[in-house]
Amino acid sequence: MTEEEKKEGVAAVAEVSNKQVVLKAYITDGRAPRKDDMAVTVSTLPELKAPKGSGGFLVKNLYLSCDPYMRGRMRPPSPASYIPSFLPSRLCQPIEGFGVSEVVDSDNPEFQAGDFIAGMTGWEEYTLIQKPQQLRKISRNHAVPLSYHLGLLGMPGFTAYCGLYELCSPKAGEFVFVSAASGAVGQIVGQLAKLEGCRVVGSAGSATKVEMLTSKMGFDAAFNYKEEADLDAALKRYFPQGIDIYFDNVGGEMLDAALLNMRVKGRIAVCGMVSQHAVTDSGPGIRNISNVIVKRIKMQGFLQSDFLHLYPRFLDHVTAHFLAGDIVYVEDVDDGLESAPAALAGLFTGENIGKKVVRVVPPESRNSMN
Amino acid sequence: MTEEEKKEGVAAVAEVSNKQVVLKAYITDGRAPRKDDMAVTVSTLPELKAPKGSGGFLVKNLYLSCDPYMRGRMRPPSPASYIPSFLPSRLCQPIEGFGVSEVVDSDNPEFQAGDFIAGMTGWEEYTLIQKPQQLRKISRNHAVPLSYHLGLLGMPGFTAYCGLYELCSPKAGEFVFVSAASGAVGQIVGQLAKLEGCRVVGSAGSATKVEMLTSKMGFDAAFNYKEEADLDAALKRYFPQGIDIYFDNVGGEMLDAALLNMRVKGRIAVCGMVSQHAVTDSGPGIRNISNVIVKRIKMQGFLQSDFLHLYPRFLDHVTAHFLAGDIVYVEDVDDGLESAPAALAGLFTGENIGKKVVRVVPPESRNSMN
Numbered sequence: 001m002t003e004e005e006k007k008e009g010v011a012a013v014a015e016v017s018n019k020q021v022v023l024k025a026y027i028t029d030g031r032a033p034r035k036d037d038m039a040v041t042v043s044t045l046p047e048l049k050a051p052k053g054s055g056g057f058l059v060k061n062l063y064l065s066c067d068p069y070m071r072g073r074m075r076p077p078s079p080a081s082y083i084p085s086f087l088p089s090r091l092c093q094p095i096e097g098f099g100v101s102e103v104v105d106s107d108n109p110e111f112q113a114g115d116f117i118a119g120m121t122g123w124e125e126y127t128l129i130q131k132p133q134q135l136r137k138i139s140r141n142h143a144v145p146l147s148y149h150l151g152l153l154g155m156p157g158f159t160a161y162c163g164l165y166e167l168c169s170p171k172a173g174e175f176v177f178v179s180a181a182s183g184a185v186g187q188i189v190g191q192l193a194k195l196e197g198c199r200v201v202g203s204a205g206s207a208t209k210v211e212m213l214t215s216k217m218g219f220d221a222a223f224n225y226k227e228e229a230d231l232d233a234a235l236k237r238y239f240p241q242g243i244d245i246y247f248d249n250v251g252g253e254m255l256d257a258a259l260l261n262m263r264v265k266g267r268i269a270v271c272g273m274v275s276q277h278a279v280t281d282s283g284p285g286i287r288n289i290s291n292v293i294v295k296r297i298k299m300q301g302f303l304q305s306d307f308l309h310l311y312p313r314f315l316d317h318v319t320a321h322f323l324a325g326d327i328v329y330v331e332d333v334d335d336g337l338e339s340a341p342a343a344l345a346g347l348f349t350g351e352n353i354g355k356k357v358v359r360v361v362p363p364e365s366r367n368s369m370n
Numbered sequence: 371m372t373e374e375e376k377k378e379g380v381a382a383v384a385e386v387s388n389k390q391v392v393l394k395a396y397i398t399d400g401r402a403p404r405k406d407d408m409a410v411t412v413s414t415l416p417e418l419k420a421p422k423g424s425g426g427f428l429v430k431n432l433y434l435s436c437d438p439y440m441r442g443r444m445r446p447p448s449p450a451s452y453i454p455s456f457l458p459s460r461l462c463q464p465i466e467g468f469g470v471s472e473v474v475d476s477d478n479p480e481f482q483a484g485d486f487i488a489g490m491t492g493w494e495e496y497t498l499i500q501k502p503q504q505l506r507k508i509s510r511n512h513a514v515p516l517s518y519h520l521g522l523l524g525m526p527g528f529t530a531y532c533g534l535y536e537l538c539s540p541k542a543g544e545f546v547f548v549s550a551a552s553g554a555v556g557q558i559v560g561q562l563a564k565l566e567g568c569r570v571v572g573s574a575g576s577a578t579k580v581e582m583l584t585s586k587m588g589f590d591a592a593f594n595y596k597e598e599a600d601l602d603a604a605l606k607r608y609f610p611q612g613i614d615i616y617f618d619n620v621g622g623e624m625l626d627a628a629l630l631n632m633r634v635k636g637r638i639a640v641c642g643m644v645s646q647h648a649v650t651d652s653g654p655g656i657r658n659i660s661n662v663i664v665k666r667i668k669m670q671g672f673l674q675s676d677f678l679h680l681y682p683r684f685l686d687h688v689t690a691h692f693l694a695g696d697i698v699y700v701e702d703v704d705d706g707l708e709s710a711p712a713a714l715a716g717l718f719t720g721e722n723i724g725k726k727v728v729r730v731v732p733p734e735s736r737n738s739m740n
Contacts, residue, residue: 251659251660255659256655265676270659270662270663271663272663273659273660273663284654284655285626285654285655285656285657285659286655286656286657286659287655287656289621289625289640289643289655289656289659290621290643291671292640292669292670292671293640293641293642293643293671293672293673294671295671296670296671296672296673296676297670297671298668298669298670298671299662299668299669299670300662300666300667300668300669300670301661301662301663301664301665301666301667301668302663302666303663303666306635306666
């Protein structure tokens with residue numbers, strides 16, 4: 001207790017430092033986030049407790065998820081946006097994102113210290129969660145790594161599941177194309193489609209990723225889009241009979257080429273558009289849209305959050321296949337909150353190989369076994 | 371009987387002249403059809419009979435339909451096309467299209483002389499139909515003009531019905547935008563949507579058409595797209611709350627502007643792309659496709675022929691509303707086969723006001739009452 005506190009009769013508490021990743025300023029020119037758009041700062045918590053009467057609970061963040069949608073939250077607030085922008089750094093609010101966390105203290109009867117949760121949290125060591133968003137308790141199954149609740153069993157896996165099953169209704173024998181196929185979503189799309197008896201081809205941006213798709217994830221074929229001068233010709237080579245389902249994670253030129261190669265009654269699940277052209281609107285635009293009529297294509301955008309009622313079914317389905325060894329999942333893990341800005345920025349230059357995760361707390365520093 | 375025939379013992383028959391509209395040559399440069407791409411020629415029929423053993427029936431064509439999809443059949447044959455190209459003129463095959471016809475003679479027990487039919491026929495005075503395509507007998511109801519079986523109750527009406535109900539599921543209070551709204555399809559889309567309790571705005575290419583939409587067809591509002599320098603701004607003016615359903619008959623810049631103005635979970639039925647940019651692929655392409663994700667838009671191309679099982683339901687629905695006075699239909703009728711080439715070409719320059727029809731036989735020259 002300081003002299004000051006003694007004078008004022010304030011109860012003595014041990015302040016706790018809380019490292020945070022904050023957004024320095026909004027990105028206004030449409031470019032992808034860079035490492036130096038973020039900063040690591042240190043804030044403090046009065047104590048490791050959820051304030052009484054708050055109804056909240058305090059968590060220790062173990063893993064944080066780097067996801068492409070987060071770039072949208074780095075833009076200035078706009079009424080057109082489907083998700084609010086991050087708060088600027090002057091409010092000392094950390095970046096928000098999906099995480100796996102352990103409850104440290106709770107003023108909410110539904111959560112107890114020691115519970116593991118996955119859901120929206122802050123990019124910081126400790127977060128007081130007062131309004132749980134898309135948050136669920138994790139029933140610990142030591143056969144499933146905790147961090148997989150950010151990918152395979154988290155938002156990316158659920159995105160793959162909704163997009164493939166709800167929008168594209170895959171049937172055995174159909175031809176499925178997945179772009180950004182080695183990414184957090186793509187690798188699951190391809191493996192689920194294989195389980196349905198589809199022929200699956202993926203595109204990715206490096207030889208390592210391409211090799212991983214066929215050797216590890218069971219894709220029938222894969223190609224490096226950066227080595228293809230003519231994407232239309234590449235797709236014609238891999239899909240001489242055309243594409244029934246295109247799971248689009250990139251938009252831009254690949255979408256345009258896929259439109260030329262769709263079969264009649266083809267389905268396009270539009271999941272992401274991380275390609276530079278889609279992002280900056282500086283590209284030539286989509287020229288082959290008239291194929292939508294000629295081929296009677298259904299092209300549909302979606303957000304996994306529109307399908308949350310299916311989450312339990314998804315968890316059962318994918319967990320069972322994972323435990324049976326039918327599905328593998330590749331992560332790309334960086335250690336420490338300090339690594340988070342570069343980890344997020346690297347998504348947009350394709351540096352990650354598999355699902356990008358930041359491990360905040362090394363396993364050896366944890367109380368419990370994770 | 372000629373001297374020649376007498377010598378050969380051939381039975382004398384009265385040859386019948388059969389005026390035809392033929393395609394002179396394929397259109398290879400992607401432009402819209404012009405009047406002089408077609409020619410009116412005269413062929414002959416040996417007699418006004420369906421040959422015995424042919425299983426066919428001979429019809430006298432009364433009305434012919436001019437439809438935008440026909441330009442696709444004027445291109446050279448291509449495996450990518452969803453409908454075969456017309457046969458070139460050297461084969462003396464008339465242009466094919468929807469028509470309303472009267473059976474003159476039949477070798478098919480399902481059709482008798484005097485029957486009225488609507489379906490695929492030739493652009494000529496008489497056609498021998500051996501393989502009926504999308505053809506139905508018309509039960510004469512003198513409250514419904516015969517020619518309406520080419521529009522309101524024909525392929526365009528059915529296109530409107532399928533696109534609106536099957537793809538867009540309109541709900542009362544929703545905001546509906548229809549482009550080419552005074553055309554064969556658009557005017558029905560708008561009126562059906564009004565009957566569902568939607569707020570409906572249409573675009574068209576002249577003051578006359580715009581006036582017709584609000585005064586005659588009950589659209590809530592309409593605008594002349596040619597007088598709007600900024601289509602996005604125009605749509606924002608007419609849809610301050612955004613668009614739930616866009617029935618797209620034009621593609622190109624209007625589609626791009628609509629994408630910017632769709633509401634979350636909006637639906638786009640992609641029915642036609644007659645705009646010049648969509649047609650020649652020389653335009654800037656569709657730049658706002660990323661809205662498909664952000665707004666979770668479903669954008670779907672379709673052909674009415676994929677929904678033919680719904681035709682009886684459509685006929686009941688639309689006939690009942692027409693007879694009740696809930697739906698009006700505007701036609702733009704030209705007289706005589708000679709007028710057909712200009713009538714078809716005029717579709718692509720927006721000359722028609724309403725559904726374009728060619729009346730082959732004036733009512734006073736017909737045997738029966740039509």
